[in-house]
Amino acid sequence: MNLTFLGLGVMGYPMAGHLAKHHDVTVYNRTASKAEAWVAEHGGAMASTPEQAAQGADIVFACVGNDDDLRGVTTGAGGAFHGMKDGALFVDHTTVSAAVTRELYDAARAKGLNFVDAPISGGQAGAENGQLSIMCGGDQDAYARAEPVMNIYAKLCRRIGESGAGQTTKMCNQIAIAGLVQGLSEALHFAQKAGLDGEAVVEVISQGAAGSWQMQNRYKTMLADHYDHGFAVDWMRKDLGIVLENANAIGASLPVTALVDQFYKDVQKMGGGRWDTSSLLKRLRD
Template identity: 75%
Template sequence: MARVAFLGLGVMGFPMAGHLAASGHEVTVYNRTAAKADGWVATHGGRAAPTPRAAAEGADFVMACVGNDDDLRAVCLGETGAFAGMRAGAVFVDHTTVSAAVTRELATTAGAAGLGYVDAPVSGGQAGAENGQLSVMCGGAADHYAAAEPVIAAYAKICKRMGAAGAGQMTKMCNQIAIAGLVQGLSEALHFAEKAGLSISEVVEVISQGAAGSWQMSNRAATMEDGRFDFGFAVDWMRKDLGICLDTANETGASLPVTALVDQFYKDVQKMGGGRWDTSSLIARLRKLD
């Protein structure tokens, strides 16, 4: 069992930290809104710390799951940042989806301070976090990953090192690119079924068993039919991620025409007031166009 700090207790971080406590690790939590950290302690035990630095002091591993590049820098750097409190040889594990550039920047800073660094973005949404069934894609030195993997296992269905620092984030971009196209395709299929007078549930029952089947179809088709979009990953966060994908594609020379188009469709959903709806809300845009 390890001494672990967890920074960021949102819809993903709160249950992830809970799985660490349930696995027997000694967990200290930090959240920008202290009341949420206090609520976590009331539920899971452990203790709350007032700053990332205080949470990280004495920890073997420091996990983070925050919002974006700037949020990650804020919890890592400066006098109250986690790096200032970590002992030499401790490993920082970042579960936030951020740019590969900030990952490499922070990994270099951590290395200069004698710290390990693993970028470990996750996929599986809120349900995956709550059920301990996340896919975790990692980048970083092999020895740092090997040390962290048994701890990450508390909430992982699969955890795999993809390469050096930044490789985990690049893999997460592949994940978001694939999801964007899949959800738009599913939205169009369900919308087409509606306009054709077909039963969506019966259509899905049939086509989900063939080549069109997907996780999105199995888990979101019914709620999309009902117009319920309070599941999983919010549109605002998806647009943040797709922005990272498109910026990186410009740097690498990759062509992402469908991703660029779907990003604009999500912008339309935001204009409809759906920024906090989950990503399956693309179908709401099609219905509005009727």
């Protein structure tokens, strides 16, 4: 297939790299030097605008920053929707609001295009190792076209429902993570205050009902007070803002999520906006 990938950040760069092993890929990135580096490493081609990158593509993938970034690379001046051929498919891996997803789904359909929302979970390591979890929304036939290609970098890919269902499922993911990370932080903080060996504690409790991905993958760096890696606090607050806005709209009560969002605000005030989300422990220590 002829594929396009828009956005070569910490997630998009390796995801596009996996695709390049199997298909012809053209890339676009707002900072052109990243696109140049990607082409030097993986081959393929680069374009100066999303519209140019999307010309002739069977599927256009995107992994950008937020709602406005996504609008910019799709319907904005020089956006991909202006260059995509009739019947082509747009797959959005960005974590954005369900509202902008449905807006762009309608805009795509009006142009004879297809649109699948496909936010991802698994972090930078998951993207690099091709082990992402992908939650999708959109028309069944469009999803069926995208799934075998997404499986190149996924360990699990599922269609949850109609347009916006993928983004809403990603909100559930972030709600669960927020509570898990705060709970793990409090457990490690308590262990330290009680004079226990944190590693020994986790070795035991991780094998029982308390075990989680966060515990397995983050406890060592948390105990070492090391947070210069992983999913940034700034990004998590962006995601939780989307969650809380949607919760208010549908009448869902999320008291723990709202509280943890404020804890992340404290971490930002500490200068930790780019720290990993596990830095909630540092807030307790300091």
